[in-house]
Amino acid sequence: MAESGWISGGARRVATAMALLLVFALIVFPVAWLVLTAFKLPRDVYEIKWLFDPTVENFLIIFQPPWSLGRRIVNSAVVAAATVGIAIPVAALAAYSFSRFDFLFKRGLFYAILATQFVPAVVIILPFYLMFRDLGLLDTRSGLVLVNLAIVTPFAVWMLKGFFDAVPVECDEAALIDGASRLAIIRLVVVPMAWPGVIVAAVFCFILAWNEFIFALILTRADAVTLQVGLASFRTERGDVWELMAAAGILITIPAAIAATLIQKHFVSGLTGGAVK
Amino acid sequence: MKDRVVKYLLILPAGGVVVGTTIWPLASALIASFRDWRLKRSPLPGRFVGLDNYAFAFEEPEFLNALRVTAWFVAIDVVLTVALALGLALLLRRAGFLQSLTKAVLIIPFAMSPALIGVSFRFMFNGEHGVIAKGLGAFVPGLADVIWLAHPVFALLALVFSDVWHWFPYMTLVILGGLAAIPGETEEAARIDGASEGQVLRHVVLPQLSGVLAVVAVLKTIFALKMFDQVVTLTGGGPGISTQTLAHYIFTIGFVHYDMGLASALAWMLTIVLGVVGAFYLRLILPGRRGAHG
Numbered sequence: 001m002a003e004s005g006w007i008s009g010g011a012r013r014v015a016t017a018m019a020l021l022l023v024f025a026l027i028v029f030p031v032a033w034l035v036l037t038a039f040k041l042p043r044d045v046y047e048i049k050w051l052f053d054p055t056v057e058n059f060l061i062i063f064q065p066p067w068s069l070g071r072r073i074v075n076s077a078v079v080a081a082a083t084v085g086i087a088i089p090v091a092a093l094a095a096y097s098f099s100r101f102d103f104l105f106k107r108g109l110f111y112a113i114l115a116t117q118f119v120p121a122v123v124i125i126l127p128f129y130l131m132f133r134d135l136g137l138l139d140t141r142s143g144l145v146l147v148n149l150a151i152v153t154p155f156a157v158w159m160l161k162g163f164f165d166a167v168p169v170e171c172d173e174a175a176l177i178d179g180a181s182r183l184a185i186i187r188l189v190v191v192p193m194a195w196p197g198v199i200v201a202a203v204f205c206f207i208l209a210w211n212e213f214i215f216a217l218i219l220t221r222a223d224a225v226t227l228q229v230g231l232a233s234f235r236t237e238r239g240d241v242w243e244l245m246a247a248a249g250i251l252i253t254i255p256a257a258i259a260a261t262l263i264q265k266h267f268v269s270g271l272t273g274g275a276v277k
Numbered sequence: 278m279k280d281r282v283v284k285y286l287l288i289l290p291a292g293g294v295v296v297g298t299t300i301w302p303l304a305s306a307l308i309a310s311f312r313d314w315r316l317k318r319s320p321l322p323g324r325f326v327g328l329d330n331y332a333f334a335f336e337e338p339e340f341l342n343a344l345r346v347t348a349w350f351v352a353i354d355v356v357l358t359v360a361l362a363l364g365l366a367l368l369l370r371r372a373g374f375l376q377s378l379t380k381a382v383l384i385i386p387f388a389m390s391p392a393l394i395g396v397s398f399r400f401m402f403n404g405e406h407g408v409i410a411k412g413l414g415a416f417v418p419g420l421a422d423v424i425w426l427a428h429p430v431f432a433l434l435a436l437v438f439s440d441v442w443h444w445f446p447y448m449t450l451v452i453l454g455g456l457a458a459i460p461g462e463t464e465e466a467a468r469i470d471g472a473s474e475g476q477v478l479r480h481v482v483l484p485q486l487s488g489v490l491a492v493v494a495v496l497k498t499i500f501a502l503k504m505f506d507q508v509v510t511l512t513g514g515g516p517g518i519s520t521q522t523l524a525h526y527i528f529t530i531g532f533v534h535y536d537m538g539l540a541s542a543l544a545w546m547l548t549i550v551l552g553v554v555g556a557f558y559l560r561l562i563l564p565g566r567r568g569a570h571g
Contacts, residue, residue: 019368127309253388
């Protein structure tokens, strides 16, 4: 950082602008190159050029055998949706309890749930692989959903508790006087009032599940292969088919990018649990 | 029903998920780590061998290599990410067109999956037609002949770059949040007292930012220690095993060599390291809270 004494304000402004342009290019360039590659014919892929005859052919080819992207899209979508669909209701119940009640070992239990995030995926996958092999759950979507819950649920509890804390306890009390049960309060009072937060948690979990790689890599072979693992299939015996990889990559990223844009404002609190406001 | 019971019932489903998907695998892997269990010989667990798997690991050159690679990866990755994120956050504090433009693209890398980032960077670091490799070669004469992914050091750097690209924009947002929380008066007061911009930064801004920077550094350390996805899709651990991180080594032992006992022991050692860093992280982000109701 420049000291104001020896660089004039004007020079500093130019330096700042150049630095920002450089960072902008740094972030955008790899994505831009991937998008360009997705519209290139094979002959243009192996040359570094910005101008070429664009084609949408790649986006059609990847849906045909042997790539069959359609089936993988279904797998990824079903697995991510089911993971979120189970994790959010389950997490909401626990988050409400943590938000409203005091109980034995509460602090320890809450920390234990948070701490599970630090467990490396590779230790979780070993016993699951052995169990799924015995139960015939290898290469199934339900098996993948079960394992995905391990990474998604703690996040959801953590985020939802923060959002539920912001709902005034008086709302609960008013409903209690009217004779509502705790379940009814969660469903009809707290969740609707914290709805934007619930959406944020759901979207965050969706991105985690959608982008998940190591579980799908180890647990799937053919039937349940997801988009992330499917990317590897563009590396063939005849070399990498970069233009198809790029086209698939763009399609994979669109749902996550839309999801990320939706919750942009809550991004920071997502991973740090609101520790940094 | 009484709240006294309900409050426990409400935690039960989530507790069940956590026990079933994390606690049980941890316990199961711990038991397996004390066994001789090689799937290539028999699908059934073998006899208990005490701490043999743990002791054996430290005689394996490939394990020591993975330790070294992971240490280097974490060190370079965390320093680069924090430095870039801090620098960018400071540039983005003032309002302006370029600032808004840059802020708008900060979430793009986070939306991309690590697997895709790895494949894309493998394409761009390709020795024959990789745009980054060629571009860097054109600007930096010394790099013109480097085949990035075939060179032990440059391949590790490519891995670091792909991960820094993934995370520094997100960490910039986190640090910007920290900067916004610093009261403007403290800086104004220092300026009125005649402090230069550099002094204001060093003596006023950075001390107040230290908590956030610690959170960013520790969080990034945790993610870097788990590094796996891009190792598979960018370098494959190569050339040779020169970019094989711990997570990738454990994966290889477990699912290429099918040695469940050794893989479990290795995975537990990684878990202990992450547990220590994780405990440190929890203390950072939950400062002095008596209960979990913050």
